[in-house]
Amino acid sequence: MILLADIGATNARFSITESFVDYSLSDRLNIGDYNSLEDICLAYLTKHDLLQKVDKAVLGVAAPVINDEITFVNADISFRASELKKKLFKKGLTVINDLALQAHAVKRLEEDEIIYIGKKIMPNAGTRILIAPGTGLGLAGITNNEVISTEAGHINISDKVLRPTLKKIVDSFVSENTRVPTYEDFLSGKGISFFYKVLSGNSNSTYTNEDILQLAESDEQCKEVKNLLNYLLASYLRYVTLVWGASGGVYLSGSIANTLLDKNSHKDFREIFEDSETMNEFLTITPLILIKLDDIGFRGALEVAKEL
Template sequence: MSMLNTSDAHLPFPILIGDIGGTNARFSILADAAAEAVNFPNVRTADFKTIDEAILMGVFAKTDMRPRAAILAVAGPINGDEIPLTNCDWIVRPHTMLEGLGIEDVIVINDFEAQALAISALGENDRERIGTASRELVASRVVLGPGTGLGVGGLVHAQGSWIPVPGEGGHVDLGPRSMRDLEIFPYIETIEGRVAAEQILCGRGIVNLYRAICKADGIDSKYRDPADITSHALAETDKTAVETISLFSTYLGRLAGDLAMIFMAKGGVYLSGGISQKILPALRRSEFRAAFEDKAPHSHWLRAIPTYVVTHPLAALAGLSFYARQPASFGVSTEGRRWRR
């Protein structure tokens, strides 16, 4: 068995699809290219020592269908035959999967590549438009995912293919712009003196921003859990929490607009991740979209780009399924990321 450098992405069905996060792993099986995906209950990563054990108990024990191939999206760098996961003790070892699970072919990609694949073909029922821009173009797109961290993925459309572009866009600099920002930013917790976007635009970032506002205003902080801040903001039962989520929406809009310009994302910008869905009522207000469009001298261009919140509950699995059904429609690099028996 050896790792192959091949662009032939056609896999034998049935195909096991897996989205492996830090806390939960989600699996489904595609019987063939036309079949509906069969979804399995979420697996808590802490409940199993290895991913192989989780697949045996969480999938194989619940169906007679035996996959011949697997496509996995993982939160972590893919470099070599052992792939450690971020925020989880599992190590993905494709060779072990080939030997122990009867699988012939394994492809492993980055979790935000899967999110990018998903936004190539999400239906109207799986997204909610934010703002009035609605022009549908088959053109480059961007996905941002504020959740445990801040993931960013690009989706370039070229030569009839969708090409996902992974990266570390969540770690670009975020700076103050308004007078209020200048009051708050000195109190934002930094990384070696730097305010990266992920210092604000994720779960712990909400708490970081809330505490900074409290310090700027000389008041005691009451909340340590992002869910508490979010719920009080949406219920309008705490003034500082309301401002926290308002500013969160503004900063998310600014970054989304920056990324739209970087990628020439005329096909739209999509917000995925757990926080986007939780704060949807706040994102429907004016702050996010106003900040997104406020990009002089190119505001007219930003006003034409649609923005969406992804509401599909299993977007990464959907993206991997789109790819598994029609690999020729996607320019997914499998070099160094595919293993075969």
Template sequence: MNLDAAAGQTWLVADIGGTNARFALVDGPGAAPRDIHRVRCADHPGPVEAAGAYLAERQAAAGAAWRPPSWAAFAVATPVGQDRIELTNSAWSFSRAASEAALGLDGLLMLNDFEALALSLPGLAPRQLRAHGALPSARGTLAVLGPGTGLGVGGLLETAHGWRAIAGEGGHATLAAADDFEAEVLRTVRGEFAHVSAERLLSGIGLPTLYRAVARVRGETAAELTAEDIGTRGASGQDTLCAATLDTFCAMLGGFAGNVALTFGARGGVFIGGGIVPHFADFFFASRFRERFESKGRFRAYLEAIPTALIVEPYAALYGAAAAIEARRRRAGSTGHAA
């Protein structure tokens, strides 16, 4: 794998979640993703077919100016490390090496989606963020978490050799209650699931479960609603049960985010990503999120000093995927061989 061959050439980047995959092209180091296109994962057998269709469209549009990508980085919503990739909340299953060969690439990096999101953080502009008060400085140690189809968690460390991302599966950590109401909610959910992780409630797949549990604890009848329905009805105030569900969601997300901040020592800032919260951003900023983020007893002052911000850039993971290619190429150049 010749990383130096990537210089001056086009890169392919992708953000592959449980429901949608987003593809873009990047014109080398420092360039922003362009020609971003989203597809439903269910419409393609796997990422090779989805990427192939995307590249064919871009080639037809570019004509004689077309330059096929030499390198690619895929951010995927699942643990990585082995050649075989099995998406947690999608039917896609594929080989990294086989995908690299099928797409005719010199190299294909595979990243956890929140590893890519973490790598995007230092490069995000103020317009791509919405903060509780002052914007994070993006220095030191950072953390990012976000409800999408699932719940991702990642960290970013500033080192003498640049930023290094930490990929994990923190969304599957056990969710804790902060008061009697939440304890009753969790007790209700445990009647359905043996293990109640943070993702079980604080995600797109979890929001309907949380809604049903809140309804039961409140002695109300739950309707058959999707996560999108709950968010829309709750944020607008037209449905009191949905509003109570969103309030519980934001409060529990704040408590979980505070736990992540303490675990990573993320004094540089905690960022909220994912596709769920931006749909009810005003409700989120008026919610108990920040109150619960700081509510850690003797460590309240520690948490009060940590800034939090919502990522409003919908394609941040694509920026992070490009940063991963650039960082790998830079490290290879410093050592004189491909890493």
């Protein structure tokens, strides 16, 4: 029996598989309730009486996976993969970046699991990229069916995209943090709340990130936050698409992307994405695709588990 886990900086999602075709016993735990990754895994295994049944695991983690010691970027978690394997998963453990985990599911997506943004352009056999705004901002590439993890969310925001209101937000960030913001600083949960604080002038708002995005139809400040985030996200996608030469498609996943990109925003989003004086022709034929699945991590883990 194999444990499948998609562990972000806020939530850890778990399930198990025996068949490599589907999964069961899915559950979600709050990262902040535990002291270590081992404790989080143990909590799930104990809760579902799996300690003596699970001996392998595929873990997607919100961290760069470079060597045995792995440290999360947006959570106070650090662990050694070799020690975790020795203690809990003696017969096999694979640890990969969480966006790389999700990217393994992209090649098997069905038509009813995706939405084409702006216009329907069928993906070709070229390079594909998957982007997911969440607690952080993840990006993984898929070239010749090989998944490549990145830390592309940590690129500094380009001056070229700074509309006056966005420049105001950037200046406020620099003043508070004494550094230039990255795309992850803004295209993430923390970015949503920071945008609202600056634009509303209310640093004591009780609005959650979900409230801010959901109230965009009735609250002018929330609407401006949503529009600016869509503009910045479309601009970011344009840059990374050109860097990767992602003619095979640009995919977006996660609850933030699905909330930002309602149908009313698709046309404008596509126009911003294609806005290039030199590469408009390439961008015009690049598919933009929103993934509706909320279990894409598990779907990717099933693919990885086949090799374990």
